[in-house]
Structures are given as structure tokens and as C-alpha cells.
Amino acid sequence: MTATPGTLVLAGTPIGDLADAPPRLATELASADVVAAEDTRRLHRLTQALGVRPAGRVVSYFEGNETARTPELVEALAGGARVLLVTDAGMPSVSDPGYRLVAAAVERDIKVTAVPGPSAVLTALALSGLPVDRFCFEGFPPRKAGERLSRLKEVAGERRTLVYFEAPHRLDDTLAAMAEVFGPDRRAAVCRELTKTYEEIKRGPLGDLAVWAADGVRGEITVVVEGAPDPTPGDLDAGELVRRVRVREEAGERRKEAIAAVAAQAGLPKREVFDAVVAAKNAAHGAPSEGKGLT
Known part of the structure; x- marks a missing residue:
């Protein structure tokens, strides 16, 4: 007799303040057959804050083992297990592990659902003061300077608002590159430590923000950049x-x-x-x- 497939649950986790955890998260943690976590230590801190103990097996699921562990989790799902996927902050798959597992589950016709939760992308976008009616998420810019410039040039004419993640130690170089490619007067917002004690939103032209970041910036960073202005015929050669x-x-x-x-x-x-x-x-x-x- 063939087992009825289980369900893959993608759960959003707080991006800073643990009190922002969605109420359903505790219920899912307490009932899932398998909890796949990007960092099991951070998961432990989260479960302590929520006052819940996972009833099922807890396994790690991060960039280093994502490819190898996906088949194991898919087999558990195919056998009827309810698998809960949580990453360190925000929604799985959004610059975090998850895409491979979702794609593999969909390929096997396994149900995939979600516990919606906090998102650094949408939070930064809403706080930026920039247009929110149309936007695109670009993830992390390439680390190498040449590749970063090439990627930025690809979207130089993009009229939608752009949202990026960036590591604090690369922020100054990235903002300088953005000022070079998009122009120093293009408006932007650097959102730092969202929902945490030292949350800071720094808004201004890219040129000014690049100068500000040159002294060093700490914390988790989301950058929101204004889209390109509507072109005037003849502007482009x-x-x-x-x-x-x-x-x-x-x-x-x-x-x-x-x-x-x-x-x-x-x-x-x-x-x-x-x-x-x-x-x-x-x-x-x-x-x-x-x-x-x-x-």
C-alpha cells in the first residue's frame, strides 16, 4: 500500500525581535515530524523564547548540506511526514536554503504550504520611503568587484525599486559601485538591524550613503534603491x-x-x-x- 504523501511547511521566523514570531510557528514546531533548520543552535534559542519543544526529529539544512540532505527529506515527505523548514531569519528560499527542497517536493507532487512571517525585503521596502508599487529583489550582489559592476549595469535602466541584501563589510564598496553605475543622485535607503534594538534607516542619495558607509557599518543590511527615471527619447546612445x-x-x-x-x-x-x-x-x-x- 502506497503511503499518503506528507506536507512541506515553510515557516517564516523573526528577522530580529523574537516577539514577531507568527503564532502558528509554535504549533508547527510542536507537531512536525521533522524540523529542518538552517542553524540548530538558533532554532534552540527560538524554541526557548516560544516556550515550545519540537516533538519530531531536528536536522540541519544549510547551504553546505542542502544538496545532499534534500533527497532524505523528500523521502520522508513521500512517506507521509510533515516537514517544517525554518531558516535563521525571514522566509526560507529568499536568499536562504529552501528552493531545492521546494522544487524537489513539487516534482514529486508533494503538498507545500507556508506559515507566513517577517520579511526583511518587505519591511525595508515599506520603511524606505521609496516607491513600493513595483519592485524587484536582487538578493546579494556578487562579491567580486568586476562581477558586481556587471550585475549592476544589467539593471541600471530598471524603473522598479530595487532591493538588495549586503554584508556589512562590503556595504561601502557596494554603495560606491551603485553610485558609479546608477548615479550619485539616485535615492536609496540603507536599512540596518531591522526590528532590533539598534535599528537604523539611513536615507539619501547613493553618493552620500557611500561616503557615510566608508567609516564602517555593522549589523544585518538591506539596501533599497530607487528605480531609474523614465527616459527621455534620445537619452540613450x-x-x-x-x-x-x-x-x-x-x-x-x-x-x-x-x-x-x-x-x-x-x-x-x-x-x-x-x-x-x-x-x-x-x-x-x-x-x-x-x-x-x-x-
């Missing part, structure tokens, strides 16, 4: 138009859709962007630069 099309193509878009999107962002006719792309392609191959149409 042909080289930049071609670069933006190429970035979209490398991300998986068809050339026709990439050209249309770049044209819309730049406030230009599609034909002008198409001609720039064709000219760049022909120049690279030493051919004439006449286009034949948007195909």
Missing part, C-alpha cells in the same frame, strides 16, 4: 540600446521581444532600436548595416 537588448537576449528573451521592451523603456520607436542592433551586428562582421525588418 546606440551602444547602450544594443547592450540592453543583448542583456535581455542572454536572459532568454527572443530578439523581437527584447527590442520591443528596450524601445518601450527608452521611449523610442522599435525601428530605431532594431536598426542599432542590426548596425552593431553588421559592424562586428564587416557587413553593410541595412536592416530587413523586425522578424
Whole structure:
């Protein structure tokens, strides 16, 4: 007889103040068959604060063992277990372990649900004072300077508000890179130690924030950056138009859709962007630069 599959529960945990734990978290901790925790020591502190003792087996599930442990947890789920996944702070899978397990559970048609909880992304966004109607989460910027600049250049024209995580010892370099790529006058907010005793929200132009961070900043950091302003037709040269099309193509878009999107962002006719792309392609191959149409 085949066992009825269990349920994977993703649980949000406090990002600072333990009193922010969702009420259902204690219930899930007390009843789960398996609790997979990013850091079992931090889990112990959390359960003590909540006055609850996990009834099931507690296992570690972090970046170093995520790949190896996922099959084990999926088999437990397939056998009918209720598996609770908690990370150190915030929601699992959001720059934390979880994605691989969710994807594997979905592949096996195992139910996945969540206990919603605190989120540093949404908390910082709401406190930033920047537009919140449209935003995108970019996670941690690359550590290497060259890769970081390249990644920032990819979103330089993004008009949605951008949200990043960053380590305190890299914050000054990241803000300086943002000021270089996005412009020193682009508005931003550095949100430090959210919901904790020394919570601080520092708002201002990127150039000013880079100077402020040069003296060193401590704590857990979330950076919110204003999106690019609406472009004025003619603001972007042909080289930049071609670069933006190429970035979209490398991300998986068809050339026709990439050209249309770049044209819309730049406030230009599609034909002008198409001609720039064709000219760049022909120049690279030493051919004439006449286009034949948007195909």
C-alpha cells in the first residue's frame, strides 16, 4: 500500500525581535515530524523564547548540506511526514536554503504550504520611503568587484525599486559601485538591524550613503534603491540600446521581444532600436548595416 504523501511547511521566523514570531510557528514546531533548520543552535534559542519543544526529529539544512540532505527529506515527505523548514531569519528560499527542497517536493507532487512571517525585503521596502508599487529583489550582489559592476549595469535602466541584501563589510564598496553605475543622485535607503534594538534607516542619495558607509557599518543590511527615471527619447546612445537588448537576449528573451521592451523603456520607436542592433551586428562582421525588418 502506497503511503499518503506528507506536507512541506515553510515557516517564516523573526528577522530580529523574537516577539514577531507568527503564532502558528509554535504549533508547527510542536507537531512536525521533522524540523529542518538552517542553524540548530538558533532554532534552540527560538524554541526557548516560544516556550515550545519540537516533538519530531531536528536536522540541519544549510547551504553546505542542502544538496545532499534534500533527497532524505523528500523521502520522508513521500512517506507521509510533515516537514517544517525554518531558516535563521525571514522566509526560507529568499536568499536562504529552501528552493531545492521546494522544487524537489513539487516534482514529486508533494503538498507545500507556508506559515507566513517577517520579511526583511518587505519591511525595508515599506520603511524606505521609496516607491513600493513595483519592485524587484536582487538578493546579494556578487562579491567580486568586476562581477558586481556587471550585475549592476544589467539593471541600471530598471524603473522598479530595487532591493538588495549586503554584508556589512562590503556595504561601502557596494554603495560606491551603485553610485558609479546608477548615479550619485539616485535615492536609496540603507536599512540596518531591522526590528532590533539598534535599528537604523539611513536615507539619501547613493553618493552620500557611500561616503557615510566608508567609516564602517555593522549589523544585518538591506539596501533599497530607487528605480531609474523614465527616459527621455534620445537619452540613450546606440551602444547602450544594443547592450540592453543583448542583456535581455542572454536572459532568454527572443530578439523581437527584447527590442520591443528596450524601445518601450527608452521611449523610442522599435525601428530605431532594431536598426542599432542590426548596425552593431553588421559592424562586428564587416557587413553593410541595412536592416530587413523586425522578424
